[in-house]
Amino acid sequence: MAEPKIPLWEVFIRSRNGLAHKHVGSLHAADAAMALQAARDVYTRRGEGLSLWVVPSAAIVASDPADKEVMFEPTASKIYRHPTFYEVPDEVGHM
Amino acid sequence: MYTQALNARDTTAPVAGPEEAARAARFQARIDAEERIEPNDWMPEAYRRTLTRQISQHAHSEIVGMLPEGNWITRAPTLKRKAALLAKVQDEAGHGLYLYSAAETLGTSREELFDQLLAGRAKYSSIFNYPTLTWADIGAIGWLVDGAAIMNQIPLCRCSYGPYARAMIRVCKEESFHQRQGYEIMLTLCRGTPEQKAMAQDALNRWWWPCLMMFGPPDAESQHSDQSAKWKIKRFSNDELRQKFVDATVPQGQYLGLTFPDPDLAYDEAAGHWRYGAIDWEEFKQVLAGNGPCNRQRMKQRRDAHAAGAWVREAAMAHAAKRARRAAAKADALQQAA
Numbered sequence: 001m002a003e004p005k006i007p008l009w010e011v012f013i014r015s016r017n018g019l020a021h022k023h024v025g026s027l028h029a030a031d032a033a034m035a036l037q038a039a040r041d042v043y044t045r046r047g048e049g050l051s052l053w054v055v056p057s058a059a060i061v062a063s064d065p066a067d068k069e070v071m072f073e074p075t076a077s078k079i080y081r082h083p084t085f086y087e088v089p090d091e092v093g094h095m
Numbered sequence: 096m097y098t099q100a101l102n103a104r105d106t107t108a109p110v111a112g113p114e115e116a117a118r119a120a121r122f123q124a125r126i127d128a129e130e131r132i133e134p135n136d137w138m139p140e141a142y143r144r145t146l147t148r149q150i151s152q153h154a155h156s157e158i159v160g161m162l163p164e165g166n167w168i169t170r171a172p173t174l175k176r177k178a179a180l181l182a183k184v185q186d187e188a189g190h191g192l193y194l195y196s197a198a199e200t201l202g203t204s205r206e207e208l209f210d211q212l213l214a215g216r217a218k219y220s221s222i223f224n225y226p227t228l229t230w231a232d233i234g235a236i237g238w239l240v241d242g243a244a245i246m247n248q249i250p251l252c253r254c255s256y257g258p259y260a261r262a263m264i265r266v267c268k269e270e271s272f273h274q275r276q277g278y279e280i281m282l283t284l285c286r287g288t289p290e291q292k293a294m295a296q297d298a299l300n301r302w303w304w305p306c307l308m309m310f311g312p313p314d315a316e317s318q319h320s321d322q323s324a325k326w327k328i329k330r331f332s333n334d335e336l337r338q339k340f341v342d343a344t345v346p347q348g349q350y351l352g353l354t355f356p357d358p359d360l361a362y363d364e365a366a367g368h369w370r371y372g373a374i375d376w377e378e379f380k381q382v383l384a385g386n387g388p389c390n391r392q393r394m395k396q397r398r399d400a401h402a403a404g405a406w407v408r409e410a411a412m413a414h415a416a417k418r419a420r421r422a423a424a425k426a427d428a429l430q431q432a433a
């Protein structure tokens with residue numbers, strides 16, 4: 001009998017207070033408790049973090065790379081969303 | 096190297112129709128622009144196959160590579176050395192896991208990759224088929240084997256495939272400790288009794304040539320380097336990396352007061368390189384073909400470990416299924432009560 005596949009989890013670490021959790025990789029584990037334990041062993045052997053998230057990979061909904069243009073191109077033309085678009089005289093000082 | 100890639104088959108992209116050719120051209124343009132390729136991006140099948148093979152061979156090498164060093168954990172001479180060796184071997188397990196994860200993003204499951212190794216269909220680095228006869232071998236492995244691995248892995252941090260490059264960045268951060276702890280073992284032995292120094296010399300004598308072989312066949316004979324270079328998987332040729340390693344390592348060995356087992360080793364002033372003698376490629380071929388000193392033992396240990404762990408994997412999955420069933424039943428009951 002083929003062994004059942006062990007689920008895949010994505011691992012996120014928050015390195016210091018104030019920074020967001022960041023994706024660091026993935027691992028296989030039978031359940032959430034084992035995934036957390038494995039994440040600690042595999043991804044935090046040198047003080048990499050103060051907090052861990054594990055998320056079933058199947059639960060992640062990702063944008064399609066084929067839609068990259070439709071999704072992200074429109075922002076390129078909206079230069080008025082950036083502070084440098086607006087003119088403020090030098091005399092006014094830093095703003 | 097850890098991915099000597101000798102079971103490479105076809106690495107030239109099959110061009111099927113104008114649409115495929117256009118896609119392939121766009122893909123190559125992205126590579127040329129130093130963009131990273133990510134798991135869900137379109138990629139030529141040959142790129143996917145080449146990387147799956149290379150990353151999984153690399154992962155297998157990390158895992159099998161734990162065996163020669165694991166051999167000395169219980170016999171390390173001091174508690175400090177034992178703690179360091181345990182930490183190093185644990186790192187190698189971690190490297191294997193980062194790499195299996197990276198390989199999986201290309202669409203082959205870890206179970207399948209394990210099967211390929213255990214069935215003898217996948218290769219791992221030739222270096223791990225040599226025995227660790229004395230404690231000095233642990234020093235030589237850290238200094239030379241990890242040193243050679245670093246030479247190979249640093250350029251892989253810029254590999255065109257994002258997950259592989261990111262895994263390599265993590266790995267490289269950890270490797271430096273491996274090499275330094277090995278060199279320190281060698282240094283301690285070389286500063287010790289004549290017997291200890293002789294032990295260090297003997298280890299260097301046995302590991303030097305197999306370490307040079309780690310970089311794979313000479314450029315004139317490697318069949319797949321051109322395409323890998325074009326895809327920016329490989330940024331330096333086997334011979335280039337081998338030369339970098341020799342240039343970096345010879346002065347380190349001289350500092351230890353050891354001699355290299357190569358009568359032809361000489362410094363080429365004009366070129367600024369250490370020139371080394373002829374490598375015994377027949378030995379390399381034999382080791383890769385399964386006839387090295389420890390091939391059978393390594394594979395048996397991997398198979399036994401995998402088989403011995405089957406009940407743990409089964410129990411973990413059964414436990415998870417039971418907990419999920421109970422949680423579902425509880426949720427049902429709550430809903431009915433509401």
Ligand SMILES: [Fe+2]
Nearest residue numbers: 157186187190
């Ligand atoms: Fe490693």
Ligand SMILES: [Fe+2]
Nearest residue numbers: 187241270273
């Ligand atoms: Fe290492």
